[in-house]
Amino acid sequence: MTNRTAENIFDKLVDGIVAGKMIPGEPLAEKALAEQFGVSRTPVREALHRLEQSNLAERGSRRAFFVRKMKAADLAELFEAVGEVESALAALAAHRLTEIERQSLTAILEEGRICDDPQAYGEINARFHATIKSGARNSALAATLDDLNLRTLAWRAANFHENTNRLATSRVEHQAITEAILAQDAEATRSLMRSHVASSYVVVADILARREP
């Protein structure tokens, strides 16, 4: 009876949207999804409401759900928001990281320096950001970042695949951020992290511009 059904449906729908299998604008009918997943409408309803709250789905007339269309302007706002929140977390982390976490950050940096595989680098990148996020010691702000990031996930995934220069750029930026954190310079950290997110947005915006001129 455990709530695995609704949870599974939600995860599958998120995966589908993030992986681009579900086209923006595509209707998400309760009945159709229920039949597709072989469950009743109830857990599907729950999953759809969670999608809506995560801003991955919208409702139109007839209160029907559909995959949210992300306009270029929306994505710009989102990345700006991520930049502000993540840079705030980084600034806090600059003063709050433990000695062990500082060493860990340095180790992750080194791992990234010698890694050339885009996929592996993506995982290292994730650990770098996770360390800073948890090191800020503010779960409310961290949860906020997770919420925002969920919506950019589909786009961020392309970051290290479609642009080879991005990997080198990311390394340099990570190095600068790490140095600022180790120096406990909160404002420098904030500024560098904001730039880092902005530069990752440039790649995404470029991809978007080529897709929808």
Place this chain on the structure above:
Amino acid sequence: MTNRTAENIFDKLVDGIVAGKMIPGEPLAEKALAEQFGVSRTPVREALHRLEQSNLAERGSRRAFFVRKMKAADLAELFEAVGEVESALAALAAHRLTEIERQSLTAILEEGRICDDPQAYGEINARFHATIKSGARNSALAATLDDLNLRTLAWRAANFHENTNRLATSRVEHQAITEAILAQDAEATRSLMRSHVASSYVVVADILARREP
């Protein structure tokens, strides 16, 4: 058939929690609430899930919902998060407010200067912050602030009631913020707004400390 029932239940529960009628730790049983409001469990379920996502409710064993207990440390985190997000919005607004919005901000400031009624000032305060929030031109970040604020609402309400000095302090801080915005000094605005939220937290923390020593 419109989704007014679940929406109403949610609003009523939020009001109850914010107004302090529902004690933290109090169980929120679907069946009991359904009978209390004279509806079925379905819309109650939906409302409870939304409460959980807003972090106003938690689930324990047996997956039962209960009103979230806000510890002092949680509240500190929350206000820190609000401070970071709202100061980010203010910094953006410093460069993005239209001329009309600048004049509006000045007018609100003047209204606050000549107002001595705590309740009326609370409304003016809300408009001051709303103007900055919408002036930042980032709906994702604005929605993030709304999310965070929902959880501090119960505490913020006490701000202008239990402490008379708070009103005078708020006025001075609003003035400084407005001046920084009018000067389009984003970093000064950010810093001032962060301090402003922090000083409103001091009042709340003080109340909390007296309640639970």
Place this chain on the structure above:
DNA sequence: CATCTTGCATATGTATACATATCCTTTCAA
């Protein structure tokens, strides 16, 4: 007497039936 096991009470998860609103199609009239 204490502890473990078993069974019941109850709360939530899921399925389904019913109510209702919206949209689209069809038909009738101008």
Place this chain on the structure above:
DNA sequence: TTGAAAGGATATGTATACATATGCAAGATG
């Protein structure tokens, strides 16, 4: 031929019945 109105089709909102897991209590056994 076109437009408007009415009715049906269908999708979501709500209610309720059934399934199942969890916690507590009572009884049996060591």
